[in-house]
Amino acid sequence: MWNDNAIGNLNIAFGWVWMNFGFLTGLLMGMKAEQFGLNKLDVGPTWMGGYDSVPRRLLRLGHIAFIMLPVLNILYGNHIDAAHLPVVWKKTGSAAMIFGGIGVPVLCLLAVAVRPAKRFVGIPATAVLIANLIIAWGFLKEGL
Numbered sequence: 001m002w003n004d005n006a007i008g009n010l011n012i013a014f015g016w017v018w019m020n021f022g023f024l025t026g027l028l029m030g031m032k033a034e035q036f037g038l039n040k041l042d043v044g045p046t047w048m049g050g051y052d053s054v055p056r057r058l059l060r061l062g063h064i065a066f067i068m069l070p071v072l073n074i075l076y077g078n079h080i081d082a083a084h085l086p087v088v089w090k091k092t093g094s095a096a097m098i099f100g101g102i103g104v105p106v107l108c109l110l111a112v113a114v115r116p117a118k119r120f121v122g123i124p125a126t127a128v129l130i131a132n133l134i135i136a137w138g139f140l141k142e143g144l
């Protein structure tokens with residue numbers, strides 16, 4: 001799965017594939033949440049309890065995470081191979097970034113229906129933090 005000299009390729013492939021869910025959730029929300037009355041399916045302001053309701057905020061957070069964590073994976077994938085780190089750390093960071101990219105948006109969406117799922121978002125979010133600390137250390141070490 002991993003070529004030791006191109007570890008980041010998996011993050012790049014994952015990012016471009018997974019980002020599609022961001023556009024899909026956006027399109028689905030747009031069909032429901034259109035606020036300007038142009039859409040026949042318009043239930044805008046009151047949909048899911050209104051713009052400020054927790055379920056709708058969780059859905060929006062999932063939508064944004066479905067786009068931005070793939071973007072971060074693509075960025076990560078482009079840089080991780082150049083970081084001054086042992087291969088095992090590069091692989092750990094790469095895997096943690098993918099785990100976070102899957103876990104955060106999926107749990108946000110799950111929490112729309114099953115609220116307690118929100119409690120677990122911190123786990124994949126921590127994986128993203130760890131991945132970032134690893135790559136930051138790799139480049140910082142070189143700069144020091």
Ligand code: HEM
Pocket residue numbers: 022023024025026027028029030031033034051056060063064067
């Ligand atoms: C096919 C592309 C996209 C569609 C159809 C789409 C659709 C939507 C819709 C309908 C909402 C409002 C949801 C609501 O009313 O609860 C929304 C919110 C949002 N979207 Fe997207 N989106 C798309 C792409 C993007 C991209 C590329 C980004 C980020 C780079 C993004 C970031 C956001 C953010 C930050 C919000 C929340 C805005 C706020 O709360 O004021 N979206 N999107």
